[in-house]
Amino acid sequence: MTDRVAPTDGTVGRAAFSGRKVLVTGGLGFIGSNVARRLVELGADVLVVDSLKPDYGGNLHNVAGIQDQIDIHVATVTDQALMSRLVEGQHYIFHLAGQVSHLGSMQKPFEDLEANCQTTLSLLEACRKHNPHVKLVYASTRQIYGVPDVLPVDERHALHPLDVNGIHKLAAEWYHRVYCRTHGLCAAMLRLTNTYGPRMRVKDARQTFLGLWIRQVLEGREIQVYGDGNQRRDLTYVDDAVDALLLAAVNETCAGDIFNVGGDGPICLRELAELLIAINGGGRYRLVPFPPEHRAIDIGDYYADDQKIRAQLGWRMKTPLREGLVKTLAYYRANDRHYWDTSQELVAAATTTPPDRSATPSPLQS
Numbered sequence: 001m002t003d004r005v006a007p008t009d010g011t012v013g014r015a016a017f018s019g020r021k022v023l024v025t026g027g028l029g030f031i032g033s034n035v036a037r038r039l040v041e042l043g044a045d046v047l048v049v050d051s052l053k054p055d056y057g058g059n060l061h062n063v064a065g066i067q068d069q070i071d072i073h074v075a076t077v078t079d080q081a082l083m084s085r086l087v088e089g090q091h092y093i094f095h096l097a098g099q100v101s102h103l104g105s106m107q108k109p110f111e112d113l114e115a116n117c118q119t120t121l122s123l124l125e126a127c128r129k130h131n132p133h134v135k136l137v138y139a140s141t142r143q144i145y146g147v148p149d150v151l152p153v154d155e156r157h158a159l160h161p162l163d164v165n166g167i168h169k170l171a172a173e174w175y176h177r178v179y180c181r182t183h184g185l186c187a188a189m190l191r192l193t194n195t196y197g198p199r200m201r202v203k204d205a206r207q208t209f210l211g212l213w214i215r216q217v218l219e220g221r222e223i224q225v226y227g228d229g230n231q232r233r234d235l236t237y238v239d240d241a242v243d244a245l246l247l248a249a250v251n252e253t254c255a256g257d258i259f260n261v262g263g264d265g266p267i268c269l270r271e272l273a274e275l276l277i278a279i280n281g282g283g284r285y286r287l288v289p290f291p292p293e294h295r296a297i298d299i300g301d302y303y304a305d306d307q308k309i310r311a312q313l314g315w316r317m318k319t320p321l322r323e324g325l326v327k328t329l330a331y332y333r334a335n336d337r338h339y340w341d342t343s344q345e346l347v348a349a350a351t352t353t354p355p356d357r358s359a360t361p362s363p364l365q366s
């Protein structure tokens, strides 16, 4: 642990980042913008680079209120000349640029290759040549485990990804590991599970099913839960994910190391839909058969064993699921127009029964 840092409650203090230069790739996206916001609070000199490609989660509103305090480059991380300039002098780099849709990676595998692998190689090459002493933190994913052999899943679990996105995220992890081993770079990799919270993409299910559910429940539309809804998942509130990323950055013992980040224990998707509807004060959901293209890449039950990050970095989950969902719904009630075309909602409202916020829960709720 560096002497600039003394995390006692699982949160990195101001001393760690104040006055430090930090680059966030994907910094206009969901997790990246939350990292950027925290870094600004901690007094860091923040530079973000993000391509703002429409299918991804980048959104200028994600940096509303801090846009004058950060340096924003709307550009692609695959631009090696640009990255060579941008990495120079940085103390930390959080690499969050990427493509997150699993189904999207099956439909457009070369796009996924570019967003997850080419970006990573471009960044690592820039660091190797122009800033080999920077500390890198990479946002990897639990998707690389594929269908778990045993639960909960720890970092020693076999890796057998079942979609193109999982393969590319695994390759990106290995690029980092090889550059650490052979070129002496210093990187930590966090295998995130479903992360949720303010600034996630909710206009569709490209980022996560939960994003679309949030929009649907707020619009009074029916949520569709695939299969029997008994699939168990764990979810991390984004502030807790940011804690984990920052702790990994300031910890000097984790060069090339890998950590699972879990959540508030497993919950099955049917119960998650019921909880969301209850917190919203109304709504409905329906179990529907798995679309075949989703079934083919579904990992079934997953929840993480995250003892390692708790023991080694002092991370802990602070935001229970209910509290996180309350905060998330409140954010999108106030900011909906920045995340989806609310005129569509008006059209829908004019043609269907309006949502009754005080309605009794649907019969499917417990």
Ligand SMILES: NC(=O)c1ccc[n+]([C@@H]2O[C@H](COP(=O)([O-])OP(=O)(O)OC[C@H]3O[C@@H](n4cnc5c(N)ncnc54)[C@H](O)[C@@H]3O)[C@@H](O)[C@H]2O)c1
Pocket: 025, 026, 027, 028, 029, 030, 031, 032, 049, 050, 051, 052, 053, 056, 057, 058, 059, 075, 076, 077, 078, 095, 096, 097, 098, 099, 100, 114, 115, 119, 139, 140, 141, 142, 169, 191, 192, 193, 194, 195, 196, 201, 207, 208
């Ligand atoms: N959200 C989750 O639940 C979750 C779970 C596990 C892992 N992750 C990982 O965390 C990272 C961030 O995910 P997110 O949920 O914030 O997604 P996001 O789509 O909101 O953010 C990714 C950002 O990267 C940007 N980007 C993509 N390609 C780029 C390029 N070539 N150059 C510059 N910018 C580019 C996008 O414009 C977007 O703003 C991803 O690598 C993802 O795999 C996310």
